[in-house]
Amino acid sequence: SQQGEEDPQALSIQEGENATMNCSYKTSINNLQWYRQNSGRGLVHLILIRSNEREKHSGRLRVTLDTSKKSSSLLITASRAADTASYFCATVILNNAGNMLTFGGGTRLMVKP
Amino acid sequence: KAGVTQTPRYLIKTRGQQVTLSCSPISGHRSVSWYQQTPGQGLQFLFEYFSETQRNKGNFPGRFSGRQFSNSRSEMNVSTLELGDSALYLCASSPGGGQRNTEAFFGQGTRLTVV
Numbered sequence: 001s002q003q004g005e006e007d008p009q010a011l012s013i014q015e016g017e018n019a020t021m022n023c024s025y026k027t028s029i030n031n032l033q034w035y036r037q038n039s040g041r042g043l044v045h046l047i048l049i050r051s052n053e054r055e056k057h058s059g060r061l062r063v064t065l066d067t068s069k070k071s072s073s074l075l076i077t078a079s080r081a082a083d084t085a086s087y088f089c090a091t092v093i094l095n096n097a098g099n100m101l102t103f104g105g106g107t108r109l110m111v112k113p
Numbered sequence: 114k115a116g117v118t119q120t121p122r123y124l125i126k127t128r129g130q131q132v133t134l135s136c137s138p139i140s141g142h143r144s145v146s147w148y149q150q151t152p153g154q155g156l157q158f159l160f161e162y163f164s165e166t167q168r169n170k171g172n173f174p175g176r177f178s179g180r181q182f183s184n185s186r187s188e189m190n191v192s193t194l195e196l197g198d199s200a201l202y203l204c205a206s207s208p209g210g211g212q213r214n215t216e217a218f219f220g221q222g223t224r225l226t227v228v
Contacts, residue, residue, distance in 0.1 A: 031214050040201055042117075042151075042225075045216035088156065092214075098168040099144050099207045101217060103156035 006089060006104040014112050019076040021107040023068075023089030030092040032065055033101065034074050037086045046074075046087075051094070081113045119220035126199050126227050131192040134223045135206030139183050144168075144209030145187040146217065147179060150151065151202040161200075163209045164185055195225045201225075 013019055013043045025032070031050045035043040049056045049065045049072070055087045062075040076083055086108050089100040119136040128133050138145050139158075146169075147159040158171040162181035179189040191198055201224050205217040 014131075033216060036217075040202060040222075041218040042221045043205075043217075045218070048214060048216055051213055090156075093123075096169065098161045098163060099146065099159050099209065099215070099217060100147075100161050100169040101146070101205070102158065105155050 001046075005046065006087075006107050008107060010086045010108045010110075011021060012110045012112065013079060015079060015081055016077055017111075019079050019083070019109055019111070021087055021109070023072045023074070023087075023104050025072075025091050025102075025104070027091075027107050028094040029067070030094050030096070032059065032063075033063075033069045033090045033092070034063060034072075037088065037106075039085075041087065049053050076109075079109075079111045083109060084111045085109060117204055117218050117220035119154055119202075119204050119223050121223060122221065123224045124226070126194050126225065128194055128227055130194050130197060131190060132194060132225060133188055133190045133225060134194045134202055134204075134225075136187045136189075136206075138187070138204075138206030139218055142206040142208055142218070143187060145181055146207075146213045147187070147189050148203040148205065149173075150203060150222075151197075151199070156203075159189065191225075196227050199227045200227060 032048040033048045060077045065072045086106045087104045089104045144163045146161040161169040180189045201222045203222045204220045
């Protein structure tokens with residue numbers, strides 16, 4: 001079963017605008033990760049934020065984590081048409097022995113040129 | 114470094130048949146996980162193998178099984194296929210061991226269609 005929900009389920013913006021996606025999860029985590037998927041292909045890792053971190057940046061990406069609310073957000077600034085994809089958050093549950101990822105439902109982002 | 118390789122890329126099988134999917138992880142990675150992706154259920158964890166041992170298992174029936182070889186390559190098998198098994202099956206590799214805060218590297222997936 002999925003760890004949580006992402007919202008919105010779909011987002012359509014113009015090139016140059018910012019896109020914000022939110023993720024909520026249910027249990028205590030070791031870390032939270034964001035992945036991108038283009039047209040039903042493999043997932044590409046974007047960024048990982050540990051449970052003791054509150055904010056992380058990577059290029060045009062900014063991720064925040066609020067463990068008290070069990071939520072995270074992904075901000076893509078100055079979006080490009082090439083950012084059109086589905087975005088998933090995934091958690092590694094605290095005290096899990098391995099690297100099992102539990103995914104949210106994803107946000108489908110469309111960036112119009 | 115070569116990425117995660119999954120074979121075959123596409124597969125069409127008939128109900129009741131069985132299928133074996135293969136995954137070669139990134140060289141040096143010892144953890145291999147499998148996920149099923151469907152429009153209705155999203156991305157769901159199947160199982161994880163580390164050093165030839167199953168370390169985690171998702172909530173799937175016993176028809177779904179897997180194994181890992183000494184070179185870290187992994188296979189998953191689905192027996193007595195059902196129409197609902199049609200999905201994109203994704204394999205992910207990571208260094209494993211005590212490194213918890215690491216990203217997973219995904220293959221391009223195997224698209225299984227059951228008719």
